[in-house]
Amino acid sequence: MKKSIFLLLFVLSFTITLMAQGYKVGDKAQDFELMNIDGKTVSMADYPDAKGFIVIFTCNHCPYSVAYEGRKIALAKKFESLGYPVIAINPNDSTIVPQDSFSNMVKRAAEKDFPYPYLLDADQTVFQQYGATRTPHVFLLNKESSDLIVRYIGAIDNNYENAKKASEHYVEAAIEALLQGQNPDPEFTKAIGCSIKIKKS
Template sequence: MNYNKIFASVSMLVAVLAVTFLFTAATDKNGYAVGDEAKDFNLKNIDGKMISLAGMEDAKGYIVTFTCNHCPYAKLYEDRLIALHNQFAEKGYPVVAINPNVSTTEADNFEAMIERAKEKSFPFVYLSDEDQSIAKTYGATKTPHVYVISKNKGKLKVEYIGAIDDNPKSAEEATETYVADAVDALLADKKVKKKEAKAVGCGIKWIK
């Protein structure tokens, strides 16, 4: 028995399997990663108008947030989203809220979105992702789940993905303000230091 040939064949098989695994890992990802180029979308706002990122011509970037009405975590972060929009919209980074549960949860349907936005006086757009295609494209899994997107020469780049801060229960007790820090860095033409943080919230209610 030629052990050298057997060893060479086994080594070749291991190498092929390794390359196959790496290729699959690199290409079979779910949603965006930091550094990816994001695609624009066109979704219905609570006022009935269709909204795209390109349509926000003065924006330097966007705080794209997947959220909803019914989730306790989403509710805890509503005031913080309002504060983020008020802090950064005029500087070029508006909040763009997207509801992926509009077709799956009665409390999140379009009429309920209109009512919730009115109750909370949302200063930002609140968009309906009726077929959940945008949530799937981005890879969102929670409400809330945030993607900070920069815009440079018409290209959209994912700069940060994850939670708004490190304390869902209390904004005052948060010690890490991930989204605000990311936007501050981008506005100062600096690199975002904390690029990802685990999103904490309710799971998106997917269409079956």
């Protein structure tokens, strides 16, 4: 009996550690298949010509995410034609934050005319796999051979409050580096963000 409890605890702690890790720069990212605001599912495999992806965990309710909406739209417009489309994913559980429900995602996307897919991580597995902890949280993926390699993790730029006052444009600089065959520097940054709202089990 004692032994089995010990074993259970061991397995549990191991699982928790695995869940908490997520991707590091250099890791291979997995594709996903998530529902878009138009009711159709989206995978990265749907973009055979892409050189990579700007995957952004974001949501409706978080003011830090909202403050970056214009910048996300600008990134999508600038980099989709250069081979790096934006894919936005809402990881939040809407029973905790109703503003982040699927119907509110549809509404917000229409209001702001998002030029990128806005997907719902309904069973909250994708954000855990990637290791996103906050919104907004960017994972820049680069297609290398047939793999998607994580090349940058972090913030869009260095001023969440005022786009005009940002002096470092991390994601833009990272893509420019990749386009020139170099690795981004910095490859990892931190930012203040809203915690991801995880469904209570």
